[in-house]
Amino acid sequence: MTETTGKYADFEDLRERAIALRREGLSRRQIRDRLHLDNNDILNRLLDGEPAPEWTKRPNAKDNLRERARELRLQGLTYDQIQVELGCSKGSISLWVRDLPKPERRDPSEQAKLAARKRWEHELAVRDEERRQTKEAAAQSVGEMSERELLLVGVALYWAEGSKDKPYDRRENVTFVNSDPGMIQVYLAWLDLLAVERRHLRFSVMIHESADVAAAERYWADLVGVDRATFNKTTLKKHNPKTVRKNVGAAYRGCLVVKVLQGADLYRRIEGTWYGIVLSARQPDRQNRT
Numbered sequence: 001m002t003e004t005t006g007k008y009a010d011f012e013d014l015r016e017r018a019i020a021l022r023r024e025g026l027s028r029r030q031i032r033d034r035l036h037l038d039n040n041d042i043l044n045r046l047l048d049g050e051p052a053p054e055w056t057k058r059p060n061a062k063d064n065l066r067e068r069a070r071e072l073r074l075q076g077l078t079y080d081q082i083q084v085e086l087g088c089s090k091g092s093i094s095l096w097v098r099d100l101p102k103p104e105r106r107d108p109s110e111q112a113k114l115a116a117r118k119r120w121e122h123e124l125a126v127r128d129e130e131r132r133q134t135k136e137a138a139a140q141s142v143g144e145m146s147e148r149e150l151l152l153v154g155v156a157l158y159w160a161e162g163s164k165d166k167p168y169d170r171r172e173n174v175t176f177v178n179s180d181p182g183m184i185q186v187y188l189a190w191l192d193l194l195a196v197e198r199r200h201l202r203f204s205v206m207i208h209e210s211a212d213v214a215a216a217e218r219y220w221a222d223l224v225g226v227d228r229a230t231f232n233k234t235t236l237k238k239h240n241p242k243t244v245r246k247n248v249g250a251a252y253r254g255c256l257v258v259k260v261l262q263g264a265d266l267y268r269r270i271e272g273t274w275y276g277i278v279l280s281a282r283q284p285d286r287q288n289r290t
Contacts, residue, residue: 011046018046025053066096076103084118147193154190155273157183165267174263174270177206179255181223187258188224194269200261204232207254210239216253224256232257 014035021031028043037043065086072082079090086093145153161183163175176187191201203224207216213234221228235257260266 015046018043019050022047022050022053027053065092069093069096070100073097073100073103078103081114081118084115084122150190150193151273152277154187154193155270155277157187157190158270159274162270165271172264172267174260174267176258177255179253184220184223184256184258191260194266196260196266198226200263202232202259202261203230204257204259205234205254206257207234207236208239208252209236211248211252211254212250213254215250219253220256224258 018031018035021034026034028047031047032038032040032043037046065088069082069086069088069092072085073093077085079093082088082093082097083090158174158176161176161178163171163173163177165172178184178187203220203226205213205217205220207213213236217228217231217234221231
């Protein structure tokens with residue numbers, strides 16, 4: 001027997017032993033130690049085509065990413081595009097998809113547009129997170145308001161959104177209209193602070209006639225904690241077919257109108273307090289106050 005034939009026979013014998021150990025469930029490291037091999041290339045040749053036992057395919061947190069990477073590769077995405085999509089390293093992606101066919105080369109302009117879109121989507125996500133963190137930090141910085149702080153906040157809200165007396169039309173009524181549920185809640189808390197009883201309040205809805213009027217009435221009644229049947233008649237705004245409205249959909253609930261009965265004295269206090277705020281803000285030493 002020639003030397004070449006002997007080496008081939010030795011390799012085949014070693015391969016049979018390696019495959020037998022593999023089918024017993026041994027790992028590559030265990031087979032290498034059992035056969036006293038110190039060359040991974042030889043081990044690869046010995047085990048070529050032999051599947052690994054299930055227990056060596058250990059699940060990990062990247063399994064879902066691996067499957068998603070393979071899906072994206074089959075859709076024709078490049079390593080760079082998959083990296084932008086999943087946030088993985090290109091080295092990991094290469095290992096996960098190297099057995100899949102390479103995608104056809106895209107037109108450079110199309111590929112550049114896709115890459116730009118992915119970068120922009122990533123940038124938007126970063127901005128959204130920064131926006132959320134800023135708002136959360138600002139909200140937490142407010143803490144608990146004192147009665148005086150709530151008083152001033154309420155007066156400012158009313159003067160911005162409430163009805164105001166005119167020299168040519170002396171009505172002195174207290175009517176507040178707003179579409180923001182948060183504004184309504186703060187306003188009602190302010191009225192509670194001023195000892196305005198809820199039985200002195202009247203509620204109604206102002207909304208476009210093409211909206212879901214009944215749903216809006218239910219929403220506002222639930223928000224302020226009263227029976228919808230106690231609401232005054234809803235004011236419907238006529239729809240202009242030439243106008244393209246953007247305030248549509250389930251989130252559009254119109255405005256809630258809150259009226260205080262016999263509110264002339266309250267109105268005078270609101271107006272006086274507002275003028276006091278304005279005068280105080282004009283003081284030259286405002287920035288030095290404690």
